[in-house]
Amino acid sequence: MNKDISDTHIRLARYAKAMSHPIRVYVLDVLSSQKCCYSGDLSEYLPIAKSTLSQHLKELKESGLIQGEIEAPKIRYCLNKENWNEAQELFHQFLKR
């Protein structure tokens, strides 16, 4: 029996929290299958207000999974490879697949 809540558990929970909303799963899905994407493009296909999308993108940024880069007047988003890889590894180990 593991004796403690470890940093690994906490890290995993943090990434899971970032993925705990369908919109955010969708965004990560898009970004993992193409290099980058503009907020406006995402907004086009999602049934939510642009402001709501911004809030979800903010949560993903704060989790470390994505990052944004200003290309005026647009913002381009892409995965943060380091953290995406960490999430991949953590889930892989946790789910033993």
Add this chain to the structure above:
Amino acid sequence: MNKDISDTHIRLARYAKAMSHPIRVYVLDVLSSQKCCYSGDLSEYLPIAKSTLSQHLKELKESGLIQGEIEAPKIRYCLNKENWNEAQELFHQFLKR
């Protein structure tokens, strides 16, 4: 670009939500490395009230990832293999590992 939020996205988000708290990650970790576990045993190692643990266990039950069986006066918890396998598969595909 994927055109819609799919059922897959929603399913994945639901499992991610179940894992979005460290206590629940810990519980799943324990259950995935041993056949089953009693609520009292879990409670012994976790720095939370028993009632809080019950609430977390309830969330895991509602997500479908675990199930409980009464062995009076105790309750034994174990993974729900079908849903655990589904979560494994969904995360595996999503994270491409």
Add this chain to the structure above:
DNA sequence: TTCGTGTTTCGTAAAAATGCGAATTAATAT
């Protein structure tokens, strides 16, 4: 039936999450 063990549910409080429209910001062009 009562009692004891183990656990859950309830009630409460506070914090966090979610959604929207309005206001604001950031960058560039004119």
Add this chain to the structure above:
DNA sequence: ATATTAATTCGCATTTTTACGAAACACGAA
């Protein structure tokens, strides 16, 4: 300077989540 485009932040309302202790429940033994 103003105007435009693109996006974010803010304010608000509502719901959900998280944590705890008390109350209640579930079951078997006496």
